[in-house]
Amino acid sequence: MKKGVPIQGALIANQNGSQMSYNNKCEKCGDTSRSAHTVSVPGPRQKYTNNFKCHKCGNQQRVEIKGE
Numbered sequence: 001m002k003k004g005v006p007i008q009g010a011l012i013a014n015q016n017g018s019q020m021s022y023n024n025k026c027e028k029c030g031d032t033s034r035s036a037h038t039v040s041v042p043g044p045r046q047k048y049t050n051n052f053k054c055h056k057c058g059n060q061q062r063v064e065i066k067g068e
């Protein structure tokens with residue numbers, strides 16, 4: 001079964017088969033968003049990437065979640 005493993009900028013909230021949900025996490029100030037994003041779990045050696053601006057400290061944070 002594939003699994004999403006956060007590299008940076010994300011906390012995995014839930015995983016259900018091929019779907020996972022994560023919360024944005026700022027690596028600079030540690031703030032974690034309350035709303036979750038639901039996306040497909042990346043396959044092995046693939047990566048889900050995104051980015052967001054932290055509403056608390058303004059850090060431009062990259063989101064990387066790898067598949068295992």
Ligand SMILES: [Zn+2]
Nearest residue numbers: 026029054057
């Ligand atoms: Zn921040």
